[in-house]
Amino acid sequence: MPKYEIVYFCEVFFLSLIIAFVVDSFIIRYAQKSGLLLDRDSSIKPQKMHYGDIPRAGGIGIFLALCFIIFFGLKYFNLLLFIPICLVFLSGVLEDIKNSLSPKQRLLLQVLASISAIYFFDCVITDIGLSLPYYIGVIFSVFCIVGIINAINIIDGFNGLAGGFSILALLSITFVSYIVGDIKIFYICIGLIGGILGFLLLNFPKGRIFLGDGGAYLVGFILAFLLILLTQNKDNGVSPWYGICIMIYPIFEVLFSIYRKKIIRSMSAMEPDSIHFHMLIYKRITRSNYKTSILIWILNIPFIFLPILFFDNTFMLIAISIVFIFIYLFIYFRIIKFAGIKLL
Template sequence: MEAYDTLFISALIGFVISLGVCFGIIILSSRLHFFVDSATSDKPQRFHTDNTSRAGGLGIFIACVGACVIFFGFDKPVLGLLFGSLIIFLSGLAEDFSSALSPKLRLLLQCFGAFLACYTMHTYISDLSLGFHFPYVVGILFSVFALVGVTNATNIIDGFNGLASGVCLLIFIAIAIVAYEVQDWDIFQIAFLSTAAILGFFVLNFPYGKIFLGDGGAYFLGFLAGFLLVALTQNPSNGVSAWFGLSLMIYPVWEVLFSIFRRKRQKAHAMQPDSLHLHTLIFARLSARKVSSANAKTSLLIIAAIVPFMLISVLCYQHTALLIALCVVFVLIYTFAYRAMRI
C-alpha cells in the first residue's frame, strides 16, 4: 500500500505542477506576449479567435519530470528516457518560440533523442509478433523511425481544443490498464504519472482553449506514448502483441500516412501543413451549419469515434490477428469518412 500511496501523491503533485505552470504561462503570455499563437496568423491550421499561448507542453513536461523524480528518484534508465524526451521536447519548443528551427535539424534532434532513450533503456523493437525477430542494429533503427513517426503524427492531430491532449490522455490510460494487467509496474507507473500531468493541462485547454499544447507538448506526448508502447510490447514476459501499439495509436499514425499520400497525389510538399485533415473538414462542416462551440465539438466527435477502437485494443491486447484486423477496419472507415467529407 505504501508504494500506491507514493504513486498517488506523486501523481497529485504532477497534476498540481502542470495546472500551476500552465496557469502561470497563460498570465505571463498575456502580459509579455511570448509563446503566443496569434489569432491573425495566416497558418492554414489556425482555428482560434484569440491570441493564445502555445507553451502548454512546458507545464506537462515539467510535471512529468517532477512526478517521475519524486516517485522513482534518480533512477538512471528513467533519467535516460527523460533526457531523450527533453531533446525531443526542446526541438518542438524551439519551433513554438521562434519557428527558426529547420525541419531537417528538428528531425535530427528527434532521431537523436529517440536513439538515446532506446539505448539507455535497452528498449527497441525486435519482435513484430509475426514469427521473426529483427537483429539489434535493424531493431534500433526501426525503433527510431517508428518513434519519430508517432512523435510527428501526434503533432499532426493537434489542431483543436482537447484533440491531441484528449487522444493522448486515452492512450496513456490504456497503456496503464494493460501494464497493470500484465504487472509491468514501471510502465504502469510512468503512464499513470503522465496521465495526471496531461490532466493538469487538459482542464485549461478543453473546451475553451485557454492554452495550447504547442509543438513541444505534442512531440513530447507522442514520443513518450510511443516509447512506453515499445517497452510494453517488446517484453516477452508480458504477452502483449506488438500490434497493440499500432492499434492504440492508429488514428494519429494513419492521419499522417494518409496526409502524406494525399499531398503526394496533389503534388504538394509531403510535410507542408494544410487545412485538409479529417478534423479540419469536420470543423468546416460544423461551422457551416453554425454549430456552437464547433472547435471543441470537433474534438469530441473524433474522440468518441476512436474510443471503441481503443477499448477493443485494450480487451484484445494479446491477439495479433484481431489487432491487425482492427487497424484495417479503422483505415477503411477513416478513408470512407474522409471522402464523404470532401464531397
C-alpha cells in the same frame, strides 16, 4: 496492489496534475502581459483553427510534471530518461518560443532523442509479428518513434484533441501494463495522465493555452517509448500490434496525409494543408472547436479500449486496425470535396 502503493500512485497523479496546471496558469498570465509565447491571431496558417492571441507553450507544464515523475519514481526509471525527453522537448519548445528551428533541425533533435532512448533503455523493436535483426530493429525503431512524435503533433489541431486522445491511449496502456504486471510503465502512465489533465483543464473547451510543438512532441515520444517497452518485452506477452492498434488514428492520419499530398495533390509531404480529417470534421459536421475533439474522441474510444481485451491476440488487433481504417476512409470520402481532383 498494496494500499501504500495505491496511495503512492494517487499522490503522483495529483501532484503531476497540480504542477502542470499551476505552471500553465502562470504561462497564460505571463504570455498575455509580455506578448511572448503567443500564437498570434494575425498569423496565416492553413491549419489555424482559433481566434485571438493564445499562448502555445502548454507543453512546458507537462514537461515539468514529467520531470517530477522521474525524480519521484527513481525506483522505476533512472535520470538518464532526462536525456531523450529534453532533446525531444527542445525540438518543439524552441520553435514555440522563437520560431527558430528549421524542419531538419527539429528532425535531427528527434532522431537524437530516439537514439538515446534506444541506447540507454534498449527501446528497440525486434518483433513485429516476425523477428527483425537487431540493427534493422534499431533503424525501424528510430523511424517509428519519430513518426509517432510527429503524428501527435499533426492531430493537435483543436482544443483538447491531441491531449484527450493521448489520455485515452495512456489509460489503455495503464490497464494493460497493470494486467501484465509492468509497474514501471504503469507508474509513468499514471503520472503523465495527471500532467496532461492539468494542461487540459486550461485548454479544453475554451483553449486558454495550446499544447504547442514542444508538448505534442513530448507526449508523442513518451507514447512511442512506453509502447515499445511494453510490446517488446517478451515477459509481458503483449502483441506488437497492440501499440499499432491503439495509435492507429495518428499513424494512419500521417500515412494518408503523405499519400494525399504527394500522390493526389503533388505537393511536399512537409507542407501543411487544411484538409486533415479533424479539419474536415470541423468544417462539414460540428462547426465547433471543442465538439470536433469530442466527436473524434468518441470515434477512437472503441479502437483504444477494445485492444485491452485482445492485447495478446495479433489477429484481432490487426482486424480492429483494419476496421478503423475503413471507417476513417468512409467518413473522409463522404465529406471531402477536392476541386477537380480525382481521389480514386
